[in-house]
Amino acid sequence: MLEIRNLHAEIGGKEILRGLDLHVRPGEVHAIMGPNGSGKSTLANVLAGQPDYEVTAGEVLYHGKNLLEMPAEERAREGVFLAFQYPVEIPGITNAYFMRTSLNAQRKHRGEEEIDAVDFLSLVREKMKLIEMDEKFLNRSVNEGFSGGEKKRNEVLQMALLDPMLAILDETDSGLDIDALRIVANGVNTLRSEKHAVLVITHYQRLLSYLVPDVTHVLMGGRIVKSGDRSLAEKLEESGYGWIEEEVAKGGAPA
Amino acid sequence: MSSSQEDIRNLTDREYEYGFVTDVEQDTAPPGLSEDIIRFISKKKNEPDFMLAWRLKAYRRWLELNEEDARWAKVDFSPIDYQDISYYSAPKIKPKLDSLDEVDPDILETFKKLGIPIEEQKILSGVAVDAVFDSVSVATTYKAKLGELGIIFCSFSEAVQEHPELIKKYLGSVVPYADNFYATLNSAVFTDGSFVYIPEGVRCPMELSTYFRINEAKTGQFERTLIIADKGSYVSYLEGCTAPMRDENQLHAAVVELVALDDATIKYSTVQNWYPGDKNGKGGIFNFVTKRGKCKGRNSKISWTQVETGSAITWKYPSCILQGDGSVGEFYSVAVTNNLQQADTGTKMIHLGENTSSTIISKGISAGHGQQTYRGLVEIHQRAKNARNFSQCDSLLLGDRCGAHTFPYIDVRNASGKVEHEATTSKIGDDQLFYCQQRGIDPEDAVSMLVNGFCKEVFRKLPMEFAVEASKLLEVTLEGSVG
Numbered sequence: 062m063l064e065i066r067n068l069h070a071e072i073g074g075k076e077i078l079r080g081l082d083l084h085v086r087p088g089e090v091h092a093i094m095g096p097n098g099s100g101k102s103t104l105a106n107v108l109a110g111q112p113d114y115e116v117t118a119g120e121v122l123y124h125g126k127n128l129l130e131m132p133a134e135e136r137a138r139e140g141v142f143l144a145f146q147y148p149v150e151i152p153g154i155t156n157a158y159f160m161r162t163s164l165n166a167q168r169k170h171r172g173e174e175e176i177d178a179v180d181f182l183s184l185v186r187e188k189m190k191l192i193e194m195d196e197k198f199l200n201r202s203v204n205e206g207f208s209g210g211e212k213k214r215n216e217v218l219q220m221a222l223l224d225p226m227l228a229i230l231d232e233t234d235s236g237l238d239i240d241a242l243r244i245v246a247n248g249v250n251t252l253r254s255e256k257h258a259v260l261v262i263t264h265y266q267r268l269l270s271y272l273v274p275d276v277t278h279v280l281m282g283g284r285i286v287k288s289g290d291r292s293l294a295e296k297l298e299e300s301g302y303g304w305i306e307e308e309v310a311k312g313g314a315p316a
Numbered sequence: 317m318s319s320s321q322e323d324i325r326n327l328t329d330r331e332y333e334y335g336f337v338t339d340v341e342q343d344t345a346p347p348g349l350s351e352d353i354i355r356f357i358s359k360k361k362n363e364p365d366f367m368l369a370w371r372l373k374a375y376r377r378w379l380e381l382n383e384e385d386a387r388w389a390k391v392d393f394s395p396i397d398y399q400d401i402s403y404y405s406a407p408k409i410k411p412k413l414d415s416l417d418e419v420d421p422d423i424l425e426t427f428k429k430l431g432i433p434i435e436e437q438k439i440l441s442g443v444a445v446d447a448v449f450d451s452v453s454v455a456t457t458y459k460a461k462l463g464e465l466g467i468i469f470c471s472f473s474e475a476v477q478e479h480p481e482l483i484k485k486y487l488g489s490v491v492p493y494a495d496n497f498y499a500t501l502n503s504a505v506f507t508d509g510s511f512v513y514i515p516e517g518v519r520c521p522m523e524l525s526t527y528f529r530i531n532e533a534k535t536g537q538f539e540r541t542l543i544i545a546d547k548g549s550y551v552s553y554l555e556g557c558t559a560p561m562r563d564e565n566q567l568h569a570a571v572v573e574l575v576a577l578d579d580a581t582i583k584y585s586t587v588q589n590w591y592p593g594d595k596n597g598k599g600g601i602f603n604f605v606t607k608r609g610k611c612k613g614r615n616s617k618i619s620w621t622q623v624e625t626g627s628a629i630t631w632k633y634p635s636c637i638l639q640g641d642g643s644v645g646e647f648y649s650v651a652v653t654n655n656l657q658q659a660d661t662g663t664k665m666i667h668l669g670e671n672t673s674s675t676i677i678s679k680g681i682s683a684g685h686g687q688q689t690y691r692g693l694v695e696i697h698q699r700a701k702n703a704r705n706f707s708q709c710d711s712l713l714l715g716d717r718c719g720a721h722t723f724p725y726i727d728v729r730n731a732s733g734k735v736e737h738e739a740t741t742s743k744i745g746d747d748q749l750f751y752c753q754q755r756g757i758d759p760e761d762a763v764s765m766l767v768n769g770f771c772k773e774v775f776r777k778l779p780m781e782f783a784v785e786a787s788k789l790l791e792v793t794l795e796g797s798v799g
Contacts, residue, residue: 108752109539109754110753111747111750112746112750125672132749132753132754133753133754134753134758134759136754137329137753137754137755137756142754143754145751145754148330148751149745149747149748149749149751150748151748151752151765151769152769152770153769153770153772154765154766154768154769154772159752159755159765161753161759162755162757162761162765163752163756166755166756166757166758166761167622169757202769219755223755223756275647283717296795306535
């Protein structure tokens with residue numbers, strides 16, 4: 062589904078990704094961990110098409126198509142979803158209106174009929190129940206005045222509603238208490254199927270105990286330096302990244 | 317790098333949609349301004365002597381005024397040759413019409429092009445339309461129904477004939493003939509406009525509406541509107557306009573006077589879409605308008621709502637004089653400038669009575685090379701105990717070549733007064749655009765949505781049918797410029 066080869070990307074002239082390779086198959090959940098500044102968020106933003114980032118080398122294939130050539134909105138319509146680390150506020154536009162506009166843009170792209178207000182409401186209510194979100198958030202402006210946790214939950218709501226093929230969660234767990242974490246993980250777990258794939262970017266192992274990844278990667282210096290199963294995440298939580306840095310240094314890999 | 321800026325620029329290329337000229341024979345005065353011309357206008361309109369005297373008084377005053385003294389606004393234009401303007405133009409039709417069938421079909425066609433099907437409006441929306449085509453009213457509807465309630469809704473000329481006592485009493489009582497350069501000029505040469513009188517205790521059952529339209533090339537349009545709401549009455553008045561495309565700048569110097577007596581409420585809504593000129597700033601209307609309301613009675617209320625998307629230059633400050641104790645003034649405004657449009661607009665809230673309060677919500681949107689200024693005055697006089705004001709002025713910049721400026725003036729002479737002022741300037745963030753795009757929303761649609769969100773507080777104040785139109789207008793104006 063997603064094939065990243067030798068990806069190099071920079072922002073403001075500073076190279077962040079330096080030859081990243083990653084292969085995600087349908088049905089898989091991948092966790093990406095790594096110290097601050099290792100390039101985790103850059104990876105998420107480059108995949109979503111954030112215009113401030115510039116890809117200088119490498120390629121990204123998504124369902125066999127060149128993802129990097131598509132404008133951001135087309136990537137979204139093709140099923141790439143980014144749960145933002147810092148969700149953006151949109152004053153004056155209700156959450157319900159925003160989500161329906163978004164859903165209809167994607168349905169239109171797939172050649173489906175637009176969903177009307179009534180059907181939309183019952184659909185979104187069902188999803189809100191799933192992630193235990195109060196319906197009052199439907200009529201509030203998008204993310205405006207939401208707490209950090211509410212914003213994150215709103216991202217998960219949109220994800221559940223849009224049902225993306227490839228969901229990228231950029232530190233969705235940071236700033237969440239343990240209950241919220243469980244709910245967010247539930248939301249993601251319902252997305253799991255043999256067709257969907259999820260990329261979970263996180264600092265902490267704790268989300269991964271609710272959301273068991275198939276593969277865990279360690280991103281360091283703009284490259285994936287180690288991949289393994291869930292035990293890798295646990296080891297990182299206990300021992301930090303020092304031992305991997307040593308390993309990388311010994312292996313002589315460029316940092 | 318910043319693709320959203322490019323998107324905004326690409327979106328700025330739509331042509332003005334209402335560019336066409338109706339071919340109706342005009343009865344036009346030769347260009348130039350003199351006492352003779354004023355006598356000609358007054359005679360043409362068969363006016364009583366007091367009107368001619370008032371016009372001449374204004375004209376003599378105007379001769380003493382210097383336009384330079386009125387040029388304090390942050391707008392830039394070359395001098396206007398007032399001798400090159402024709403001050404009277406009337407479609408050649410019978411002065412009195414019993415039904416729409418008698419209206420020149422060309423005129424009806426024009427209304428259709430503008431999307432103002434009068435018949436449909438009568439039937440569907442229950443709006444009584446007093447359509448001003450150039451300078452003479454050509455269609456007045458629902459008059460009978462309003463008449464039963466004692467409501468007078470007619471052209472200004474008709475009011476001069478039928479209700480001279482009301483004209484004599486209220487004309488110039490809010491905007492005196494010597495008020496300012498443009499209002500004084502209007503007082504001398506105004507040709508027509510609307511007149512509304514709501515009797516004591518009557519709630520006007522429908523929105524009253526006038527569509528203005530400038531049609532004859534080089535004819536300055538000098539409208540005059542007077543609305544009087546007697547004790548305990550209520551009226552909501554809508555004013556909307558579009559104009560055909562043309563090369564020369566056209567002056568539009570209107571005057572609107574509102575008078576609210578005890579416990580009366582006047583709600584005045586405007587959607588202004590005069591031709592803004594082309595992308596290079598050629599052509600376009602100069603919209604120099606004096607609008608003022610007087611809350612004369614206790615607990616009276618005047619509320620201005622405006623959506624200003626057109627004109628090359630807008631110079632306009634719908635104001636409230638809060639004379640009656642406990643009276644309320646409101647000003648809700650959305651102004652858009654695109655390409656080379658300039659706008660210097662805002663309001664004045666003059667607190668004279670005790671316990672008076674005012675609210676100002678101004679939303680300015682600037683795109684292209686548009687320059688926009690909010691200028692507002694809040695004045696609390698010595699006698700105005702416990703006066704309150706809340707002002708909020710937000711500016712939104714689209715692209716990186718436009719400007720927004722805010723000049724609040726506050727003058728408080730009573731220590732019990734309370735004045736709050738909030739102001740923000742923001743740009744449509746690349747982050748907001750990207751967020752929308754990431755959800756699959758087209759960037760053009762996203763900009764349009766973000767702008768609508770920004771204006772929501774004001775749109776909410778518009779009557780329903782106007783709110784839809786305003787939203788559409790904004791889209792057209794900014795699609796040509798924003799999205």
